[in-house]
Amino acid sequence: MKYKVFTKISIAIGLIIWSGPGLPASVLAADPPYLTYAQQVSANVPAGSYVYDDLEKLSGLGYTTNLPTGTKPYTRMQVAKWLQTILTDTSGATLPPYAASMLQELRKEFAPELNILNRQPAKNGVRLQEISLGENYYHGQTLPQQKTKSTYQPLNVYNNGYRYAPDFNTDLSFRLEGKIQDDTVLSLTPRVSYDDLESTQITLDSAYLTTHINNMAIQIGKDSLWWGQGEHGSLLLTNNAAPLTMIKLSNLEPHQIGGFFKFLGATNTTFIYSVLENHRSDVNYPSFAGLRMDFTPNPNFTFALAGTAIVGGQGRMLQSSDYWHLITGKNAASAGADKWDSIAGGDFRWRLPQFNDIQLYGEFYGEDQVPVLKVIPLPSDMGELLGIYIPRLSASGDWDAHFEWAHTRNTWYNHWAYTSGYTFQDNILGDAIGNNAYRYYGKFTHYSANGSQLAVNLERVSQQFTGNTPEIITSLWLSWRQKVDKDTYADLVLGAAKIQNSAFVAGNKDRDYLAGIRLTRYY
Numbered sequence: 001m002k003y004k005v006f007t008k009i010s011i012a013i014g015l016i017i018w019s020g021p022g023l024p025a026s027v028l029a030a031d032p033p034y035l036t037y038a039q040q041v042s043a044n045v046p047a048g049s050y051v052y053d054d055l056e057k058l059s060g061l062g063y064t065t066n067l068p069t070g071t072k073p074y075t076r077m078q079v080a081k082w083l084q085t086i087l088t089d090t091s092g093a094t095l096p097p098y099a100a101s102m103l104q105e106l107r108k109e110f111a112p113e114l115n116i117l118n119r120q121p122a123k124n125g126v127r128l129q130e131i132s133l134g135e136n137y138y139h140g141q142t143l144p145q146q147k148t149k150s151t152y153q154p155l156n157v158y159n160n161g162y163r164y165a166p167d168f169n170t171d172l173s174f175r176l177e178g179k180i181q182d183d184t185v186l187s188l189t190p191r192v193s194y195d196d197l198e199s200t201q202i203t204l205d206s207a208y209l210t211t212h213i214n215n216m217a218i219q220i221g222k223d224s225l226w227w228g229q230g231e232h233g234s235l236l237l238t239n240n241a242a243p244l245t246m247i248k249l250s251n252l253e254p255h256q257i258g259g260f261f262k263f264l265g266a267t268n269t270t271f272i273y274s275v276l277e278n279h280r281s282d283v284n285y286p287s288f289a290g291l292r293m294d295f296t297p298n299p300n301f302t303f304a305l306a307g308t309a310i311v312g313g314q315g316r317m318l319q320s321s322d323y324w325h326l327i328t329g330k331n332a333a334s335a336g337a338d339k340w341d342s343i344a345g346g347d348f349r350w351r352l353p354q355f356n357d358i359q360l361y362g363e364f365y366g367e368d369q370v371p372v373l374k375v376i377p378l379p380s381d382m383g384e385l386l387g388i389y390i391p392r393l394s395a396s397g398d399w400d401a402h403f404e405w406a407h408t409r410n411t412w413y414n415h416w417a418y419t420s421g422y423t424f425q426d427n428i429l430g431d432a433i434g435n436n437a438y439r440y441y442g443k444f445t446h447y448s449a450n451g452s453q454l455a456v457n458l459e460r461v462s463q464q465f466t467g468n469t470p471e472i473i474t475s476l477w478l479s480w481r482q483k484v485d486k487d488t489y490a491d492l493v494l495g496a497a498k499i500q501n502s503a504f505v506a507g508n509k510d511r512d513y514l515a516g517i518r519l520t521r522y523y
Contacts, residue, residue, distance in 0.1 A: 038183035039116055040252040041212050042080075044073035044177065046189065046205070047224035047239040048410055049107070049159070050481065050489070051079060054081045054102050057447070058086055060391025060400065061099060062357045065089070067302045067349055069271050069294040070234075072226040075217075077252075079106075080113030096396045099450035103449060109522065110260040125476035126178040126186055132520040134171045136493075138164035142510025143471070143503055145434040146464050148415040148421025154473050155514040157432035158222055158233070160205055161242030161425055163196035164514075173205060184211040187223075203214055205245060212252060219248040225272070228359040228385070229347045231402045232441045232459065234367055235383050235430040236291065236306055238341060241427035244288065246274035254296075265297040276310070284417040286313030288429075291324055300351040304367075308429075310418050333370065341415040341422065343367055343430070348417045359389040381411040385431075393444070402443040410436040410466060439475045451522030452482045457495075464504060472500040476512065483518070 045051045050324040055068055063086045068074070074313045083106055095103070107114065116122050142163050143152045153163050162171075170193065178188035189205040207347035208221025222245045228234025254266035274288045311326065312318050316339045318326070332338035345365030352358045366379020387404035391397055413435045415423040422429050429447070433439050445455040455480055477495025484490050495514045 014352070016239060022242075034274055035116065037215055038102055039122065040074045040077050040209055041173065041179075041183050041185055042077040042113060042261065043103075043177045043185050043210070044075055044188045044206075044219075044223055045079060047226060052107070054106060055079065055279045056389070057081065057102065057352070057391065060357055060359060060389060061351060061397055062351075064088060064101075065415050066266070066296050066299045067351055067359075069295055069296070069302050070227065070229045070304055070347055070349065071250075071268065071292055071354070076110060076113050077116075079109045083107065083110055084093050084114060084117050096398065098317055098398050098447035098451075101449055108291035114244045120227040121177065122182075124179040124182065126176055126180060128523050129175045129177055130520055130522045132173045132175075134169075134516060134518040136164055136169045136514065136516035137167060138169060138512075138514050139166065140497070140514075141389065141415060141502070141510060143499075145428070146504065147410075147435045148423055148428065150229070150413075150421060150423045150426055150428050150432060151418075152432060152463070154499065154512045155495045158238055158240050160239050161192070161427050162175070165197045165199065167196035167318075169195045169465050174381075175206075187221075204231065204508060211321070217248075217250050217252050219246075219250075221245065223248075227290070227304075229349050229387070230363065230385050230406065230431070230441065231387060231404055232457075233385070233404075233406055233433065234347075235363050235385055235406070235408070235431050236237070236308060236345075236347075237429060238431065240432045241424040241429050244272070244274040244424065246272050248272045264295045266295070269293040270294075275314075276424055280418075280420045282417070283313035283316055286312040286316070286418065300353060301348070303346060305344075305346045307342060308333060309340050309342035310415075310422065311340045314417075316417070328347075338417040339417075343416045343422070345382070347385075355390050356392050356397045357389075359391070360387075361389070362386045367409065372410070372445040380399075381409050383408040383412050395444060400445050400447075404439070404522055405433060406433065406439045406441075408435060408437050412436065417495065423510060426448075433461050434463060436466055437461060438465055450481065450483065454481075467504070469501045469504050469506045471502065471504050474498045474500075488519060491520070492516070 058064060059068060065085050066083055066084065095215055095340040108149040122415045127362060129221050135192050140154060145152050146425045156164050171191055173189055173191040175189045180186050186209055188207050191203050193201045204222055206223045208219050210217060210219045212218060222243045224239035224243045226234060226239055227237040250270040254268050255266055261349050270292045272290045276286050276288050278284045280310050281513045288310055290308035292304055294302060294304045297303045318339055326340055343365050347363040349361040351357060353406050363385040367381040367383065385406040390401045392400040393401045413428055440460045443455055447453055447455060459475045461473045475495060477493060480492045482490050493514060499510040502508040
């Protein structure tokens with residue numbers, strides 16, 4: 001296969017970085033006891049799960065010792081460790097009723113992992129974890145984006161690449177997962193969808209196996225990714241496109257770097273390798289690779305360095321001399337000679353306890369790199385995302401707010417050789433706003449003692465904003481999560497969007513509407 005050399009090099013690098021020696025008997029016998037690596041292998045928390053919102057809220061209230069990183073999905077064991085710390089630190093404390101309700105539901109959801117952390121025997125076997133039924137009415141268009149072969153659907157982004165057909169859209173999904181051996185997890189999420197165009201699709205939202213070699217978790221299969229700190233978008237990787245089928249390597253336990261770099265604190269590394277689709281309009285079967293390193297030098301501060309690249313493909317195979325140029329960021333002199341398109345940079349999140357636990361976050365990534373001293377690649381053509389999270393808009397924290405701004409330049413997500421752009425199956429792999437765009441976003445959320453959450457979202461997006469006819473989309477939507485019974489939740493959404501210069505045609509105006517309900521039962 002044409003990608004064997006690149007794949008072997010990638011896996012070798014991963015093995016060197018992540019695979020450490022097994023835990024010694026003295027560590028396993030310590031008090032409190034440590035988990036073995038096999039016990040820490042667990043499934044991922046699906047993208048879009050309520051767990052991420054709840055964990056961010058608890059972190060915003062200052063209940064988590066360390067800030068969660070920006071590498072998602074989190075594994076169930078990662079979340080259980082954070083949850084165990086929260087439960088221990090808040091034991092005996094009087095919590096706001098909404099926070100107590102939130103913790104109660106998370107404790108129930110992650111009971112199997114908490115049992116493992118408390119040294120109780122684990123149960124193997126693949127079981128039904130949840131069933132989800134959704135009905136969405138969509139009145140609007142799927143808009144083309146410029147300079148990339150991608151689309152944008154107002155009110156429907158970050159949905160694993162799914163685009164709604166006009167009028168009614170129905171979908172049913174099942175999540176089955178569990179350990180098939182002591183150190184191997186299987187997760188499957190089949191989905192059946194039907195719309196008013198009489199189109200029926202049977203797909204897999206996720207399908208992967210996870211095992212390990214010592215401290216290195218190895219995931220093979222299909223799943224969504226979100227790399228970054230953004231609330232409503234991230235520059236590098238999101239679940240705006242369909243999930244990638246990939247090899248993912250990551251560490252189960254954080255590394256503690258010693259010596260001069262000890263100040264970096266706990267370090268987590270993630271590497272992915274995938275092959276994109278064969279029906280692109282530019283280059284078929286290009287490789288897609290990414291590397292991300294998260295650092296937590298302080299309990300209230302985390303940052304990451306990360307990069308991704310579309311590499312090679314039919315007619316653009318890398319030679320041995322190309323790998324050094326790829327690593328150092330050297331660019332080709334012509335489109336015909338170019339063999340990769342890369343994005344790299346970093347992001348951060350900073351919690352400020354002295355200011356009521358307000359969190360500041362940001363992302364700074366370059367769509368290209370410029371080599372300094374011929375060996376050090378530095379990002380250029382920068383894109384930015386800045387945000388602030390106010391977890392206590394009210395005294396009790398039952399109201400909070402997010403404010404976010406993002407910007408991409410004219411060079412973003414497009415390339416002179418990979419002319420389909422930074423896409424997979426016609427959707428941007430990163431921020432849905434695409435090329436030469438900006439976004440202003442605000443979100444206000446209210447939390448109730450019964451576990452319900454009501455959010456008001458406002459967004460203004462301008463695409464090709466430096467052009468003669470920028471497409472301007474102003475959206476307002478409400479989302480409401482309500483517990484129906486002890487194991488079932490209802491998620492409702494109601495929104496409207498006004499589009500100016502629709503499809504980049506001057507004076508063309510349109511309005512889009514979305515109304516939807518989803519019932520999810522957990523087992």
